[in-house]
Amino acid sequence: MKIASLFTALINIDSELYQFEIEKGFYLTSADAVKKTVIKNTLPAIGGLEFQSIIDNKILAFAYIKDNITDETKYNKLHDFLFSMDNYITALWLIKDNSIYKELGYLSYDNNTKFFSNFIAQINSEHTGKKKVTSYSIEELKSAIPYYRKINILMVNDNEFEFTEFTPESNRLSRALYFINGARLIPDIGVKYTLFCTSLESLLTTETNNIKRSLAERVEMILKDLIPNVKSYIYKSYEYRSQIIHGNTFKESELKKQNKLISNLSFLDEICRLVIRAIMDNPELEKVFKKNDNDIDKYFKKAVSNRV
Template identity: 30%
Template sequence: MKTTFLCGLDQIELPMISGRGERFADDYYITRDRSRITALLERFGNALGSVEARYLADRAKAVVYRSSDTEGDEVDLGTFLEKALIKDMLRLKSLELGLWLVKDNASLFDRTWIAAPPDRGIMVHTNTWASRNSSADGSFRAVPFSIEELRIARSIQTPQLPLYIRQNDSPTSLQKGSERFSRFQYFIGAARSIPDVALKIAQYCSGLEALVSTSQQELSHQVSERVAAVLHPPGDDRITTYKLVKQAYGFRSKAVHGATFKPNEVAQLKQISKGIDRVCRAVFEAYIEDTSPFREALETSDEDLNGFLIQILLGSAASTL
């Protein structure tokens, strides 16, 4: 069945993308062409409402759409559209992840729509992603992306997104048997959706901890040195990253244990958050490299991962990543 998916993309600045727009995945496009957007809106009839239609036509920074066949075996059209729209939203989350890997930003989509073809009668389903991204410093400013940066973002082969709550009828995604990298992604998603910078830092640190820790002892030291070793060979860069993650852990400890921050610490929060965000993006990139020994180690047992990390910390072939 041919369906049309539509949503606005905000908190991002893009160059003029005319006509059909810039393709970012099979059948998905981003456009700023108002005539194209108006034509897409016509497929929804009056089902969107005047406020929503004016937002998409006039105020959204860009519009993401798909108009193609959607597979499914649901007899009920409403259920079919509901499931198809969830798939569309997750595809857009993958683009959002690619944009973050290019650079820190607060790109946002919230309400989305999908329409059945006119020959089935106009039926529209809508859904929302109930979180709002902020940049690492807690701001919601629109970050500019060039066409080339957009193309890099779409070309990044990101791993499958972690299961989000209610995708599998579970009250938590942090279940036994879940993969380390999925848990890392889950915490990164939480960090990006929290505007409080101190709590944002806490989530970044929790993500790194879920990724590389293999025991509960000396966690801040263990995570800091392991992350630094994964990203850098011995030398100044490794030391700098170690100190940054260790300092972020200090802020995390205060945040999660209910302590307050002194004025000089408050002034440092934004810089530390931007730094730990860069570290998390670098770790993510190390994982998705074509031949990544780090990824291979993460997909083994805790014992084998521990041995890999000890080797790059203390072995003769220190950090070959």
């Protein structure tokens, strides 16, 4: 049976692993010997500089699939691989904040005689807007896999309207993750405040009045005591968000105390992560957020009555 290979270098991630399996046929490696085996026949196609750059980069993501690829299907095969890689990177964010992104993706097929490359653009940044290397242990990489499997299902746009995810067939978790990915993509912290707040709002709110109070209460109910005084971080985040989306700027006094801006944004980033994980980790809660507004309201009303 002929086997095709797909690969892309991952940027801003560090881990010591020989061959880590994300799912069947889909791997990460930091071992030069494995990297050279995966890309050994691609040198004439990708060039010496790119070849050496992939070897020198810390982590390579790669996959092996049946080589039933044609010139007509090569785009979809590589796109699916890169799409899955993006979803695993999102799952890694659910473990901890990072600025991981992938480089150009390659496909080698037809007994390594044909090659194809493509790029799904998303260069991520941390909540600070900066990019730096983040280390992951093997256990952390493993702990991202259950989230990856769920995200892979959530993020598939299989409705007839390919130009938007915001259709009645979508659900709140998938829409919230779109805003999260937008927040990670754009380094400006004003936009990050706006999109992280919007992600929480799209996930948790069911009314148009008293949104800030309702959102803060629901976050508190989901997180319980994971983040003390969590409401205060939501209120402060909404204060910054309102300034930005209503045509204003950060105040000069706020900019001079940028540590406070960044510190509060760090909590907001963590709140988003923990809320989404809490929902994904709880099958009953996950089902609620795939239903309608009435079911969500009933869940939170029951949660309030149980606290009294």
